[in-house]
Amino acid sequence: MKEELFEIVDHPIQLENLIKKVESRNAGAITTFIGTVREWTKGKRTVYLEYQAYKPMAVKMLATIGEEIQSKWPNTIVAITHRIGHLDISDVAVIIAVSSPHRKAAYEANEYAIERIKQIVPIWKKEHWEDGETWLGDQLENVPYHDGKPHIKDEKDD
Amino acid sequence: MKEELFEIVDHPIQLENLIKKVESRNAGAITTFIGTVREWTKGKRTVYLEYQAYKPMAVKMLATIGEEIQSKWPNTIVAITHRIGHLDISDVAVIIAVSSPHRKAAYEANEYAIERIKQIVPIWKKEHWEDGETWLGDQLENVPYHDGKPHIKDEKDD
Amino acid sequence: MINVLLFAHLQEEAGQDRLEIDEEGMRVDEFKQMLEDRYKFTQLDQVMVAINEEFAFNNDLINSGDTVALIPPVSGG
């Protein structure tokens, strides 16, 4: 596999590239998730977003998610690219592509990936509204981590 | 909405076209499902497939699935294109694209669409193996329909 | 006259993709039985019927001018 499966980029993401990374003669199903910048959130209008990443660690954490998926759903191939920098409404922030021989795994693994991104990948979103700006905190409404770090699964968990 | 959201075509399907059909400033999530021709199924090697459709009714049934989704997951936009004719290994047979303000609905509605396609859309697959060919029957292992027709949901079901 | 559309294995068994049947006022289940007797179709018990592009019940009536499609178990996707 030549191309990088897990990337943080500062330019527009090409969906076709991600599809190519996961294509396989034994895949019967490819799912993609495309996360875009939404204009309205609970009655507030977003003008643009700014994403920041701790890039080397973010790439590592994306790869960790890939390993978790490989162990939970064997025979899947996962590719994830997250964009950072200034994003306008409708711009694509993240694409997750998963291929699998069977569709159920392709859906489940894909949804697992986006949930995990929101838990463990060091990327931050600054929301610029019409009337101000904020760095968004944890959107999962998690309780604080008891031991000071999130749970990173390893194969022993499975 | 100018383009057709539900299509049966006899040429390769362009993923980007389907994305364009469902894009919206209020979509935060777009999911796609890409069904491709897999080479190996339970130890048997597929050489190519042939899909046949009862085209006008298939388009109607795809639109019915779209209506079911609109009523179950409001604010989603769905587009489905199914290809028919001769398909080789790795060719794309079907693409489902769903946009939604929130990701959960985009995943659920997408998976619902592929399940319903396999229940109610008059499309048939002829599998050409190395050593023969067959029209595939119901791959869902459903019991026969008691009243002679599948359940088509309407809004009263919800 | 009933216009009958055939797909998948039924099309191959009949050697054609449509039939014209000069019957009317039959129920869907009677119509299927008549086709089975006349054309020796196999697996007709698993075949659904659509009248004018809508799935039909076993006790729906088929009228002259209707287009009746025999729908074997579908396998799209």
Added chain:
Amino acid sequence: MINVLLFAHLQEEAGQDRLEIDEEGMRVDEFKQMLEDRYKFTQLDQVMVAINEEFAFNNDLINSGDTVALIPPVSGG
């Protein structure tokens, strides 16, 4: 010397994206407390710490030469 990386609101509060701290042998929780006292960072209770690009526990030790990143609640995706 500890190399400290700052992101999101912490970066804005400090007015810079990295600090050099001349302490060592501290535990993660002690290190956070020291930064809070010295730089008046807010919401530090919700901030995780990574040592050399790996999430660290509160009782892990920070050694000279380590790169310590303060990780506010993430909001990617």
